[in-house]
Amino acid sequence: MEVKVSSTNDPSYKDALFVRKQVFVKEQNVSEQEEIDAHEDRSAHFVLYDHGKPIGAGRLRPIESGGKIERVCILASHRKQGLGELLMNKMEEEAKQSKYPSVTLYAQVHAEDFYKKLGYTTTSTEPFLDAGIWHVAMQKALN
Template identity: 50%
Template sequence: MESVIVKNDQQLKDAFFVRTEVFIKEQNVSPEEEMDHLDQESSHLVIYDGKAPIGAGRLRIVDGYGKLERICVLQNYRSSGVGNLIMEALENEAKKLGASQFMLNAQTQAVPFYEKHGYRVVSGEFLDANIPHVKMVKGQPL
């Protein structure tokens, strides 16, 4: 498996393919909500198994934090380490962009995964795309 910071249109299409499969088809998030205006200002990541895109995420710098977003793995590849690759690659890219602290909005079912990566919950539960989420940080609190 290989993690790639998106540098061309095909890689971006591949990242969007994974997001569409996971968020739109599997979790019933509307396409308008999933593919938002923040895609334009984000760094994108795609994980490949050979030539097949199997995982994705995006990154923005917000208030000095690396904000990890849209982290997703195709169903057949879950629990195979792909999520770990995404986290490592996005955090490394955020560091290159000057961030030393990280934040994300986690689906509540994924909180244990993020806790294993050093994140901690800093908010109550809220809905995003009708899915329960919590805000999590790694580093100093907001």
């Protein structure tokens, strides 16, 4: 397993989009217009590869309070294998290198416990809709 970090100018960015479209657009019915947004160019993009095949993706972008982790996904065929944690560790490592004091994310409600196991705290008082899917806001301080 290998995680590559790229920008929108790198060839691996297309691999990130491939995974994101499989999970969010095809599987979860998020519109492509919502999935590919105005923050693409300002973000660091992460692609998880299994023997050269893209199987996971995510992005990290700067926000006022630190960094925001977004678009975290693993192909259905590779879930429940600890790969989400591998991807998140790489994204947090990059956030620390960028000197972000904390990272924020909006977790789909079904994934809230996954993020809690990684040290995230739920900061929203109740779930909210984002792209037609229920989410909670979460945050983690980085040391």
